[in-house]
Amino acid sequence: MVEGAGKRAVILGAGVAGLATALRLAEGGGWRPRLLEREDRPGGLARSLHFRGVSTDLGPHRIHTEIPEVQALIESVAARSLVRLRRSSHIFLRKKWLTYPPRPLELLGALGPIRMARFGTGFALEKLRPRPAQETYESLMRAAFGGPLWEFLLRPYSAKTWKIDPGELHADTARVRVSAGSLGKLVAGLLRREQQGAETALREFRYVKGGAETLVRHLWAAAHAAGAELELNTAVQELELDERGRVRAALALRRPAHGTAEGADQRFEGELFVSTVPLPILLGRLLPQRAELMAAREAAARLEYLDMAFVCLIVRRKVITGDNWLYFPEPHLIFNRGYEAKSFDPAMAPEDKSVICLEITMRRGDALARESDALILQTATEHIVSTGLFRKEEIEEGLVYRIPYAYPLYKLDYDVQLGKVLAGLRGLGNLVTLGRQGLFNHNNMDHSIWMGLQAADKLNSYETAEAVAAWYDRADDFKRMRIVD
Template identity: 30%
Template sequence: MRRLGDPFDDADDRSWRAEFLREEQRQDRIEHLGRDVGAEARDRKEVDRAGQAAEHAATVWLWTSRHSANLESPRHSHGGLTLAHTVVIGGGICGLAAGLTLAERGQQVTVLEAQDFLGGLATTLRGATGAGYDFGPHAYHARNQRVLDMFKEIASDGFPARAKNVRIKFRGKYYKYPLEALDIAKSMSPFLAARAFFDYSLESLRRKLRPRPLVSAEDWVVQAMGRTLYGLFFGPYTTKVWGIPPSQLAASFAQHRIPHISLAKVVLSSLRTGRAKITGSEHRYAPLVIELFYPPKGAGLISERMAERIRRADPRNETRTNTLVTRVEASGDRVTAVWVRRVPSTRKAGQLAQLATGRENDGNPYHGVDAPEERIACDSIVNTAPLPALVDLLGDAASAEAKAAARHLRFRAITIVGLRIKRPKALPAQSIYFTNKTFNRLSETRNYGGSEVCAPDETILLCDITCDVGDEIWMSSAEALGRRCAKELADEGFIKESELAESVVLRATFGYPVYLVGYERAIDTLMSELMRFDNLVTGGRQGLYKYVDMDIASEMGISMGEFLLSGKMKKDVIAGVPYEDRTFA
């Protein structure tokens, strides 16, 4: 038997392959010729890329048609060729990006989503009057030009850019976010600055004479900035957001998520006046975002149109909602099928959605649902469900070590309180972070560019609250949380409580991955375990257990699709790539 992707020997195979490639490339050129002239150069590159991908896809399909006896999966005909079938678990933006990559290269794709909508956290849900509510401020930005170009093409009828304008209330005043040295300096008295300088000097000396291993986020912040600054802001705020003290979070969390601020700059700035003050924080792992894009109709427009393109690519492609994956079937080191059942909507009494895996001990909205299971055979699986849930779905195909490692990973739940306010504008910024409110972040959709999510004389405010499943926030009604948040906003002078017209909640059991001390060992175990399955890939914020934004999640989805199209093995692609640099596992 020839290896997948090897050249074919007989004339019949070559004839089918050439005919298929000519048709695919002709269709690609017709599609691209319909685009605007300004994109002509990019389109020529796309035609070449599509041709190369189609060539590989033809090889895969012909190989599959000739060696399908022991590959138990449904395949459909495409001009005499049989197409590989990929199941995507999770209809969020990462899963949709993967599905779109595969579908527009000719593969059969079935996207499975437990909710009654697609988009996951990157969605816009409608309230009683049709006003749109996001899962927090999901504006688009991209460090990867290819991803940004994809977003712009999908929302070509309206995807305006706006300068980033985010603030934080710190020690009673509003500053730019993330905090910069100048802002911290402004809030400090000379006495406090002297204490911070002493702590910083002590830590600098300690690093040189007796360096200590950095185990926790507290270790990292204290050694980088000193105990005073840690206690002033980073310690209390991190505890509020994540629900545990920084001493229980891994040092890599702080390294990746907290800007490195030079204490020398802070102290010098506090002792100077006027233009002599200096500023600047160093972002080691997050390049500065200065421009944001947002569709006027809501962030969920991108996900909706990606799903439409998947279905349009082939009539056999499906994006199935209200469909919960209950288990993944495997034979040896290959996944062969998924089992699913129909589940009801999670929308009820002011709650627009509750995202969940169905594997939770607490907060499982599908508990007790016993609809019959359905088996969907497939050639490959793209997973974007939370990594621990994937291990659980694999059942006996996963090792005991992998199951133990998965139990070490946990997520912080989120509750978004959406408020429809009877005034056209409420905030002086797109988003504002708070350290002393029920919510961590307050956002106004209109200020991001969402001019059509509600009536012109109204506005939508989103209050992000991190919480734990089953706690007071999680159990409170939309009405109670709406009144509570409206009062706090009125206290800040942003609105009047009487202007509250509607309140809703959007919830997720898996909002943010929590980087507990020691999580790296669990991740290493799971990365090794998943190397066994070449036709199973996992990615995204939940699926790869990485706190990433929508642009990187989309890039992960594209990478997973391209890997499956390549016909390569994981050991040849990602075996030598550190976890931090991986886009899938």
């Protein structure tokens, strides 16, 4: 860093993006990073849940990356904890369990030759249609899979997952997230293997024994050894702006420690601020309100995130399915996807039990989001039992865990609104926002780590204002990262 050693960097959020940023800043020697985390442990979205002697990730955080820098970091901090697994996944469709991604011959047996012929004809006809002037998620998916398959399977699954009419989703949703690639690729998969680096779904992946929090512990240990500090149970209430419009301090409330009656107000001053919190929250914390941030604040309010509820069930079986991922596209089932923790690491549950976690997306304020945990648990239990995976009497216990702002919702105008937000934040001169929530970016865990490393490299190499400007100049690059399911 050019400006002199030991400057203070305040990082909001100790998820993998924040931890990677802190580690690289501390290694550079010019910054003294301090992480502020509202929870009682680091990890953010990459956390594990423990109850009644079992453990499960909140979202199955497999280790797979096409970014050499991230691969090298993970190897350096967690090599002894990594295991290699062969992927096993199924999809529940029309009361049948099919391999996922679907195999055409398997689909043929499940759906019949007439329906499959319609899928093929529809795919061919779609190739003859002129492309619309403005692509949407729906238009790209139709082009990739054909109208009949889109209407039969992909439209209802998309509406169920994103809780919005698929015609109102931006095309970027399809560009980064299509697991099967296209109907053509699906068929080609019968004839040849996908080339490395062009996979549309993983065949093998690595996992950190003990769950995502093991990697988080390794990242934090490395960051701490390099000189970073961590404040837990510390919720930022305000980012105080000075007379020039730069961030001067983070004002936080430290949650009461066990056995104490009150929390304590804290003030953390710094020359640099890095945020990984959701953009509407970030813009609301920048005070006093300034006219030049008004457009950014209004745009942030138009950005919408999906909340998620995780229904975790302990089942009295050694193994439920052995699958890593289970997919539930049909609308009558409340959950979109499930996973069995022991299929990633057998030590996640006792030998005679297993735990399955079911993901439910919801839009803030909708009827589902307002339902009680008890009703969501009851409904999810009835629905998963109806699939035949196990009997209700085999369930020992269940719970519901909710995560707000879990995933950005790419509505048609999201890129316009996001551009206004980032333009406003750029003008502050000493604040960088990154990560899935902080950059409103569909990504995997390795992408968030890479964002932290890239931001820190710039901040270690240039004057702060120059580095911040360079960061926002390349924000669009992260929209091109490809998600491999």
